[in-house]
Amino acid sequence: MTATLRVLVIGPGAAGASDALRFEAFVPELARHAVELVSWTPGDPATEEDPFGALEAVIGWSDVVVLRRHYRTWHACLGCGLRTLDTREARSHGRVAGHLVVPAPYFGIRPLIGLLEAERGVLGNRAIVYDTDDDVFSAELPAGAEDLLELDLIERILRLADLVTTTTPVLAERLAPHTLAAVRVIRNAVDPGWYEAGRPDGPAEAPGEPRVIYHGAAVRLRDYEVARPAVDAVARDTPTLRRVWLGADAAQVAGVVDEVRPWVRSRPAFAAALVAARPGIGLAPLQDTPYNRARSELHWLEYALAGAATIVSGLAGPGPYDVVRDGVDGLVARAGTDWERHLRSLATSPGLRSEMAARARERVLAEYTVAARAPEWANAYRWAAEHAGLGRARTAASAG
Numbered sequence: 001m002t003a004t005l006r007v008l009v010i011g012p013g014a015a016g017a018s019d020a021l022r023f024e025a026f027v028p029e030l031a032r033h034a035v036e037l038v039s040w041t042p043g044d045p046a047t048e049e050d051p052f053g054a055l056e057a058v059i060g061w062s063d064v065v066v067l068r069r070h071y072r073t074w075h076a077c078l079g080c081g082l083r084t085l086d087t088r089e090a091r092s093h094g095r096v097a098g099h100l101v102v103p104a105p106y107f108g109i110r111p112l113i114g115l116l117e118a119e120r121g122v123l124g125n126r127a128i129v130y131d132t133d134d135d136v137f138s139a140e141l142p143a144g145a146e147d148l149l150e151l152d153l154i155e156r157i158l159r160l161a162d163l164v165t166t167t168t169p170v171l172a173e174r175l176a177p178h179t180l181a182a183v184r185v186i187r188n189a190v191d192p193g194w195y196e197a198g199r200p201d202g203p204a205e206a207p208g209e210p211r212v213i214y215h216g217a218a219v220r221l222r223d224y225e226v227a228r229p230a231v232d233a234v235a236r237d238t239p240t241l242r243r244v245w246l247g248a249d250a251a252q253v254a255g256v257v258d259e260v261r262p263w264v265r266s267r268p269a270f271a272a273a274l275v276a277a278r279p280g281i282g283l284a285p286l287q288d289t290p291y292n293r294a295r296s297e298l299h300w301l302e303y304a305l306a307g308a309a310t311i312v313s314g315l316a317g318p319g320p321y322d323v324v325r326d327g328v329d330g331l332v333a334r335a336g337t338d339w340e341r342h343l344r345s346l347a348t349s350p351g352l353r354s355e356m357a358a359r360a361r362e363r364v365l366a367e368y369t370v371a372a373r374a375p376e377w378a379n380a381y382r383w384a385a386e387h388a389g390l391g392r393a394r395t396a397a398s399a400g
């Protein structure tokens with residue numbers, strides 16, 4: 001192992017939302033802890049003259065290899081929705097049907113994992129860390145869900161891993177039965193600098209016009225419905241209130257809100273767009289389902305740094321927003337009546353909005369920044385490097 005620990009993250013780097021949040025944002029801070037983190041996306045080894053040698057050279061640089069979340073290794077047809085892991089089938093379908101088939105961006109991951117399984121010399125004494133923020137083993141995932149197409153790959157990675165990192169205690173508990181690796185919770189963090197780029201001149205919110213914002217893809221309408229009756233009721237009684245959705249096509253949420261802003265892909269650009277939307281009240285509703293209980297508190301972190309007072313869903317069991325101190329740095333709604341009561345109190349009191357947003361921001365800056373979280377990541381990577389091969393040895397012993 002080198003004096004400076006070298007960590008190789010196999011993924012899209014800054015181009016991926018999760019990678020930007022969990023890895024790329026930490027590069028400068030980790031350097032202060034003698035950890036050098038680099039992202040790399042492998043090509044398809046079938047097209048390379050010496051795939052074994054190429055992998056050995058890249059992986060040989062590292063002390064720790066990080067495999068993350070899940071990768072889209074399947075090809076997608078834009079004409080009929082066909083999804084396949086077979087490159088020949090994808091090409092044939094495109095020719096015969098005349099449809100546009102989008103190649104898998106991470107097809108090379110499958111051959112790479114195959115090589116690591118079959119040729120242990122490529123990995124040598126290096127550690128493998130697997131990081132995820134999704135409950136990919138959830139029984140709630142419908143047949144044909146994208147996550148399920150990668151489930152076999154995730155299971156193979158978990159058999160190789162020495163350490164699994166994830167975002168919440170609930171998700172750690174869900175993952176534990178599926179791996180013999182150690183499992184560690186490292187909560188999400190945000191970079192305050194991302195939110196300064198979108199900061200408007202003058203007051204963050206126009207007096208007397210609370211902007212109630214929700215962000216997410218249109219598929220999250222099912223969660224928004226938890227709060228929607230209350231939002232609509234308060235909007236009817238507060239003509240100046242503005243309902244804003246960030247992250248969906250206008251047609252998909254037509255009639256639900258007053259203003260729709262498109263999704264912004266990169267993490268820093270998204271943060272700037274959220275601030276530019278001038279939120280006064282942030283909404284974080286969730287249906288009370290096992291899958292949602294494993295989510296993280298990220299919405300609350302983002303709203304806090306964007307300057308909004310946040311209302312979050314309180315679930316029957318442990319959930320993502322258990323970290324929010326009700327009435328201090330956020331408001332917790334456990335029923336429809338709570339949503340309406342909290343919305344009315346915030347909508348009618350600029351002072352309360354400002355005070356609660358300030359407390360939330362103060363806490364996030366103290367506990368949830370990249371600088372605050374970097375020591376946890378550095379410690380996790382060093383632990384993994386010191387225990388390299390532990391997960392593989394346990395897997396081999398259980399198989400024998």
